[in-house]
Amino acid sequence: MSCTENYAGICPAALDYFQQANNSGHELAYGDDIWTQKVCDALRDLFQTDCEVFFVFNGTAANSLALSALCQSYHSVICHELAHIETDECGGPEFFSNGSKLLVGKGENGKLTPDTIEAIVTKRSDLHFPKPKVVSITQATEVGSVYSVEEIRAIAAIAKRRHLKLHMDGARFANAVASLNVHPSEITWRAGVDVLCFGGTKNGLPIGEAVVFFDTHLAEDFAYRVKQAGQLASKMRYLSAPWLGLLENNTWLSNAQHANAMAERLYLYLKELPQVRIMFPRQANAVFAELPLPVIKGLQAKGWRFHQFIGAGGCRFMCAWDTQEETVTRFAADIKQLSEAIEPV
Amino acid sequence: MSCTENYAGICPAALDYFQQANNSGHELAYGDDIWTQKVCDALRDLFQTDCEVFFVFNGTAANSLALSALCQSYHSVICHELAHIETDECGGPEFFSNGSKLLVGKGENGKLTPDTIEAIVTKRSDLHFPKPKVVSITQATEVGSVYSVEEIRAIAAIAKRRHLKLHMDGARFANAVASLNVHPSEITWRAGVDVLCFGGTKNGLPIGEAVVFFDTHLAEDFAYRVKQAGQLASKMRYLSAPWLGLLENNTWLSNAQHANAMAERLYLYLKELPQVRIMFPRQANAVFAELPLPVIKGLQAKGWRFHQFIGAGGCRFMCAWDTQEETVTRFAADIKQLSEAIEPV
Amino acid sequence: MSCTENYAGICPAALDYFQQANNSGHELAYGDDIWTQKVCDALRDLFQTDCEVFFVFNGTAANSLALSALCQSYHSVICHELAHIETDECGGPEFFSNGSKLLVGKGENGKLTPDTIEAIVTKRSDLHFPKPKVVSITQATEVGSVYSVEEIRAIAAIAKRRHLKLHMDGARFANAVASLNVHPSEITWRAGVDVLCFGGTKNGLPIGEAVVFFDTHLAEDFAYRVKQAGQLASKMRYLSAPWLGLLENNTWLSNAQHANAMAERLYLYLKELPQVRIMFPRQANAVFAELPLPVIKGLQAKGWRFHQFIGAGGCRFMCAWDTQEETVTRFAADIKQLSEAIEPV
Amino acid sequence: MSCTENYAGICPAALDYFQQANNSGHELAYGDDIWTQKVCDALRDLFQTDCEVFFVFNGTAANSLALSALCQSYHSVICHELAHIETDECGGPEFFSNGSKLLVGKGENGKLTPDTIEAIVTKRSDLHFPKPKVVSITQATEVGSVYSVEEIRAIAAIAKRRHLKLHMDGARFANAVASLNVHPSEITWRAGVDVLCFGGTKNGLPIGEAVVFFDTHLAEDFAYRVKQAGQLASKMRYLSAPWLGLLENNTWLSNAQHANAMAERLYLYLKELPQVRIMFPRQANAVFAELPLPVIKGLQAKGWRFHQFIGAGGCRFMCAWDTQEETVTRFAADIKQLSEAIEPV
Structure with a gap:
């Protein structure tokens, strides 16, 4: 058994597109190539909605940049105490957001509950503590469990009521969809998720994750954020084209x-x-x-x-x-x- | 003609190692694989010295993280007004360093001179302006010129005298070495360079640059910096193995x-x-x-x-x-x- | 002659209120005291408009926090090359904004012109350079000149057209008003200024500046920003009450x-x-x-x-x-x- | 009863020096005045050792800047779960340090123990979690208890062994000294404390705290940090002179x-x-x-x-x-x- 899916290689379909992209000769850089355009469209098709898509190099960057787009340094992010952003990103979210605090909650099977969120968000309302602005859930969770459609909807409802944005760390999003046997839109935008970090690496890519903004207003100037943060690939096709392999034929x-x-x-x-x-x-x-x-x-x-x-x-x-x-x-x-x-x- | 070398694909030797790494089955993640170890050793051999090597995803990250390791937010970095860090990284160095100011100087053919550096470093010595701590030179420069060995030595001398670290943005380091026809150590550590960002992407890699610390003390905890900044590849072999293709047979x-x-x-x-x-x-x-x-x-x-x-x-x-x-x-x-x-x- | 007005002491009217505030016994902290409420109202009266007022300790903090509220790290601020934010705040604006770049322009008598701003804002429109989001002007300027009402209006017009916010560093705002002999609203919100840093220290206070948001939407959660940045005085009355001395009797x-x-x-x-x-x-x-x-x-x-x-x-x-x-x-x-x-x- | 000592006014001895400083006419700014020099010397006398002293505006700034001087963004700070830096500074430490994580421990009566520290520091040693670099203790604690000399020594010992710097949040340092009836050096540098934030506001000052570096190497360029962070008072005498009132006659x-x-x-x-x-x-x-x-x-x-x-x-x-x-x-x-x-x- 593997410690992690990161020990595995590239799946054949992804590798095939990687090679196709390489064989296509000179291509425009920084995402203006045809592969990147195609895969963005393919992701919009997959989710059956308009959305803004960005490709970044890894999961820490995907989560950290997405969260930074949802809050300011004096805000806070509510997450489970076992969330990857809390336990395994070496303070990346705090670094990219210039200090946003993670407020951790407990919950069975690695899952946040509406009550936990409500308790955290109502605990303090004074200036001396960072104001909650985001809920981050991991789907599938760090302990291999999966939020049901109803659980996500319930969390989205409390998030909406408390003016919190809803972020989904989907490093293993595909495994969650497969587990629930639902359309991917059902556990994202149709359930109230604002932004999804869609994991590619653990699903068979060599490198790279997609940040998908369902609330496209939140993506304003996000391309600049990606560039400044050292996450804009110059030869973008090598990051994006393999996604076509993943998306084609499901x-x-x-x-x-x-x-x-x-x-x-x-x-x-x-x-x-x-x-x-x-x-x-x-x-x-x-x-x-x-x-x-x-x-x-x-x-x-x-x-x-x-x-x-x-x-x-x-x-x-x-x-x-x-x-x-x-x-x-x-x-x-x-x-x-x-x-x-x-x-x- | 191409706008940039980033339009080009992967060179055959690099691609070959990419595929070899992929065919090797499951591998340890985060750089503990054998490919990464090999290429670090190969780079130490190339430079004929002990040095600390890190792989990151792109040039903005390489430069920004290296500079951040050399100065604090209230320090400043002296560079040419045409330097990539000033003109084309969307404020990446300022972001990663949490505010270090770039102090730009002029100079013929895109090159800083000792006199320009001396003028900048001695202009202010009060608390109200960021204290110069680093000189950054680009080799080859943004306008295609190349610093000679003597020029780098002279800059290193003034840097040493003024207690400035010397950073080299080597996005096109290989082209500079080829142009000067010298050993790569001659224009780096033997000339007084503390840290080199050795560009791989423009030289035929799909993705990735190497940060090479010749002053290994400066690399203390740099691995944590890389991780926090979203620059640690989980499937590192895909970033590192292609370098073996570049280094083998020169x-x-x-x-x-x-x-x-x-x-x-x-x-x-x-x-x-x-x-x-x-x-x-x-x-x-x-x-x-x-x-x-x-x-x-x-x-x-x-x-x-x-x-x-x-x-x-x-x-x-x-x-x-x-x-x-x-x-x-x-x-x-x-x-x-x-x-x-x-x-x- | 003095190097700076910072060598001068407290003017009698301000000192009188400082002492009154001290003699009033125990008072609520963090701005919930009666003095702070009074002076906020007095400033609204002075400017003849609804506005949000915050007191901070010094000018670097006032400018840096105000600018941070107007832009993100990947944005830029257009200012004169002699502006205090560029030359005398030790990179404070870059630090508080987590990296926003200052784009400096030239201009006679220390003043920016609409043409300079237009040239800077239209120079680059690609992702590789921070996107201009703010114009900052200093009134009176660092060289003792004063923008006329018409000059500010013309700058505000280009700012509006280019979707830039307009910040005024008013460390010597009082001197500018006195020089122009206009109502203070004429060179601020009536001319298109979004936020003013109103200098108190150089005008006779011991410590403290006021940040005045005329566009009150921009002040959202600014109190949290102030607190996090170490600029919320616990015994706020000592910062605010002296302003009553300045405002009373003009x-x-x-x-x-x-x-x-x-x-x-x-x-x-x-x-x-x-x-x-x-x-x-x-x-x-x-x-x-x-x-x-x-x-x-x-x-x-x-x-x-x-x-x-x-x-x-x-x-x-x-x-x-x-x-x-x-x-x-x-x-x-x-x-x-x-x-x-x-x-x- | 008061919610906090911040409701109280200025004690007569401090007010007297405030007024003396005001009556002394024009004075050099930014700490070059005679009052500031005097009080720095007086603090060195008080602690019976050479130390570097800086005055900042409030406790959040004092703690946040001191901690930032002790660690980088990818490091962490160990503190009690009730520590002010964790619960009441709105993420100031994370903001100033650009992301350093606070690792909170439990402990009776608001006090950390060596065992708690040891457990936290040894829990993780991988790159994916911020490396502990600082222990921060509050003296007196947030719940009114006081660390004994022996307790501080024991914490300093584990800090030394684990290469952690030792920071003391002394917002109520005076109350702790009074409670223990020991010389102030006994619970600071003689016990192994590297830097103390010595609270003035709660002890009778209008505004201001002192940051005292006993390990003077840690204070390198700290003046620049203070300036950049908007914490350098131009009319410094009003911040420093009142300390003379506190220090005189104990x-x-x-x-x-x-x-x-x-x-x-x-x-x-x-x-x-x-x-x-x-x-x-x-x-x-x-x-x-x-x-x-x-x-x-x-x-x-x-x-x-x-x-x-x-x-x-x-x-x-x-x-x-x-x-x-x-x-x-x-x-x-x-x-x-x-x-x-x-x-x-």
């Missing part, structure tokens, strides 16, 4: 469906093992499980690489677009064997 | 030599035309020339794309690693024909 | 009229001296004059303190609210005597 | 002793009331007590103003340099009477 979705199915497969194996405790519902492409320490060590000794998470024994197993069925089988068998070998304490 | 240098030779070829044609005025010495891969407006319009009508520069009539013609001899010939012929067709005013 | 205006009259007096003396060249029209409370170096040295030897300005021989003589007639007479006499003592070269 | 200490004594007096009354629960040990000039809601309402109806804190019923009663014994008596009597009037539920 490869983005089938990649995600495959990864989710592999995670489900792993989950089905693990849930039968008495020594293993499943930590969060398996909804996207991850399984979080608590394993005995000797099992963890044994797996590592066999060369399996995965992320340990939230204290002793917690493990994160991610499946990627290219995870093989037999890899899952082999991995599960190793866990089983190692678990059974433990002597009772 | 492809970076032959790419640059070719581009320079094509520019020289164009220059030799143009200097013979009485209607054309060469604006700057041809030293790297660019020819800057003043053309009659009807000629410019005629070229555009024929589909040639190039950048207009510094007022009416000034044109910038860049040659890339893949510029064809016959393209140059055809372009020069078009200019000649259009020029001769102009009726005398 | 002391702010009579202070300025006196200072201007003293400058005129000095000017009348100096213009008669053949060895002295007046550098800029005397319109506010400053006289700028070129003096022979031996005269400058002689004055310094006699203990006179003043600022040297723009190269050898240029001197800035400022008059304050408390400059005595006899001081001016004595100073002018010293200049005369020293000048006549110089042997002809 | 008025700063007697002011604090008085405030502490009044708090003790209140505490002695309140602890006898069965309806009142004391929330934190009374060590400095505050009493935190839980009161029945009808009592709180009754006190407010009688015109008493105080801060409610941490949920229903929690109240903060602060004593100032000028709190009268009879005020305390009257206040306590009101609480007693209101408490006894409540019918048993």
Whole structure:
């Protein structure tokens, strides 16, 4: 199992467009090429709405720039305590926004609830604390769970009432869509999301994420922001063209469906093992499980690489677009064997 | 002729390593892969010294992050008034440094001189103006000229005397090395340069620049800076491996030599035309020339794309690693024909 | 003569209110006291319009925060090359705005013209350069000149046409009003100014400037900005109450009229001296004059303190609210005597 | 009782120096005046060591600028979850540092412990989370408790071991010194504190705090930082001279002793009331007590103003340099009477 989908390579459809773009000879720079225009249109088609699309290099940049467009330095962003923007972007959101504070809330399975948001937004209303201006949710979440359409709508309602913009960190957006089996618009603009960071890297691209503004007013001068922040690719086609590979034939979705199915497969194996405790519902492409320490060590000794998470024994197993069925089988068998070998304490 | 080398594609040697890296299966992320380790070592070999190497996505990021590592917000950076950091990075250096001011100087052929630097650094010494802390020079310059070894040494001497760090924007570093026909260390650390932004994109990469700290103390915690700034690639191998293609067999240098030779070829044609005025010495891969407006319009009508520069009539013609001899010939012929067709005013 | 009005103390009317505020016992903090409410109303009365008023500690903060409210980091501010924000605030505007670039223009007597602004705003329209969003003018200027009502209106017209906000650095606003002999609204909101930094320190306060938003939409959440930036006084009454002293009986205006009259007096003396060249029209409370170096040295030897300005021989003589007639007479006499003592070269 | 010491006026000794400074006629600006020099020396005498002293306008600025001097944007600051920098500065530290994250820890009575610090500093060591660089403690704390000499030493030891700088927010430093009855050096540099923000406003000044660098290397170019951040007073004497009033005859200490004594007096009354629960040990000039809601309402109806804190019923009663014994008596009597009037539920 992989620590993260970032260990995987480029999916064939994306690679094909990368090569096509390279073979097309000299092309205009900075996004004026034909590939970039095409993929922007393709994303508008996908979401069935007018929207503004920007390509940036990675997820930290996508989230940080999107959030910066939604608030000023003296504002704050409400997010879950496990949100990537809080735990894994090295203060990127604070840096790009010149100081906006993240206000973290708790919530089961890595998900914010309307009540948590309401409690945070109403806690303070004085000048001495940054004014909440944005809610950021992660779909799928950092612990592999997925917000339902109804949950997003409920969060959007409280956001609207409290004059908060709604940002979605969609590093694993495709996995969430695949999990819910809904149209992507249903969990974004139709549910009240203002801006989506649509992850490409974990879905099979070499590099790059798309920032999609459904509220196009919020995208005013965003191109300047991207440029100033060192996120405007000169040879943009290499960032954008591979997206055509993902979007054509819904490869983005089938990649995600495959990864989710592999995670489900792993989950089905693990849930039968008495020594293993499943930590969060398996909804996207991850399984979080608590394993005995000797099992963890044994797996590592066999060369399996995965992320340990939230204290002793917690493990994160991610499946990627290219995870093989037999890899899952082999991995599960190793866990089983190692678990059974433990002597009772 | 191209407006910029950014219109060109990926050079074969770089593409080959890109594909090799992709074919290697799952790899560690964030630079812990073997490709990244290899290319860092290769760069240390190239420069014949210990140095700290970081890969970032583009030139604005490379320059802005390097400068931020050399000064605080209340410091200033001395550069030429035509420097890319001043004219074409949309305030990136000011953004990343949280406000460092660029103090611009004039100088023939786009080059700063020790006297200009001395004049700027000694002009103010009060608290009410940002304290100079860095000199930034561009090699090759924005107008296609090249600092000689002696010129860089002289600038480094005044920088040392005035306690200024020396940064080199090397977006076209390869073209400068090719032009001077010296070892790359001669115009960097052996001449007193503290940090180099070594351009890969204009030299045949799809994406990416290297930041090379010769003064390794200055690189302290720079990896955190890169991460926070949204410049740490998760699938780093796609950024780093292509550099192996450039470095192996000195492809970076032959790419640059070719581009320079094509520019020289164009220059030799143009200097013979009485209607054309060469604006700057041809030293790297660019020819800057003043053309009659009807000629410019005629070229555009024929589909040639190039950048207009510094007022009416000034044109910038860049040659890339893949510029064809016959393209140059055809372009020069078009200019000649259009020029001769102009009726005398 | 003084180098600057900042050498002067507190004018009696301001001191009186400072003491009254102190004698009033315990008062609410952070501006909820009665003094602050009163002075905000008094400023609205003075300007004959609804406006939002904030008190901050000094001019760098007033200008920097006001400009930050008008633009984002990837925008730019057009100002005169001699503007205080460019030359004497140590990069404060760039720091508070997180990187907004100042685009400097030339112009006679320290004044921007509509043509200069138009030239700057139309020079670039690409993403690679910060987009102009604000014009900042200084009234009275750094060289003691004053924009006429018509000049401000013409600048406001071009600003409106080009979608630029208009900021006025009014560190010496009172002197400008006194010089023009117009109602203060005539050179601010009635002429198209969006926000004014109304200087108190140079007019007789111990500490403090007022930021006055005539376009009240621009003041949205500005109180948070002030707080975050360390500019919200806890014992606000000491910052605000003295303003009542300035506003009552139009002391702010009579202070300025006196200072201007003293400058005129000095000017009348100096213009008669053949060895002295007046550098800029005397319109506010400053006289700028070129003096022979031996005269400058002689004055310094006699203990006179003043600022040297723009190269050898240029001197800035400022008059304050408390400059005595006899001081001016004595100073002018010293200049005369020293000048006549110089042997002809 | 007052919500905060910021409601109080200027203490007579400080006011006297304010007036003396005003009567001294024209003075050099920006800290070159004699008052500022004197008070810097007086502070060095007080602390019995060489140190660098800067005066800024308020506590948010003092803390934010000091912290910015100790870390970069990608670093983090460890503080208590109730620290003023976390809860009441509207993101000032994040703004001035361009994004440094505050990592909050819990701890009894508002105090950090070495173990809490160790746990935070060792929790993460990867690039994806800001690297801890500073510990900030508040002395006296936000809940009126005081770190002992030993506690500070222990924190300094862990800070040293983990390469963290040690910052002390001393908004109520005087009250802490008075409470501990030690020499001020004992709880600062002799215990390992690198920089102290010494609060003046709450101790009887109209405006202003001192930033005292015991590690003078950390103060390099700090004057530029202060200037750029809009914290350099032009008429500095009004900020600095009043400090002479505080320092002469140890008025700063007697002011604090008085405030502490009044708090003790209140505490002695309140602890006898069965309806009142004391929330934190009374060590400095505050009493935190839980009161029945009808009592709180009754006190407010009688015109008493105080801060409610941490949920229903929690109240903060602060004593100032000028709190009268009879005020305390009257206040306590009101609480007693209101408490006894409540019918048993």
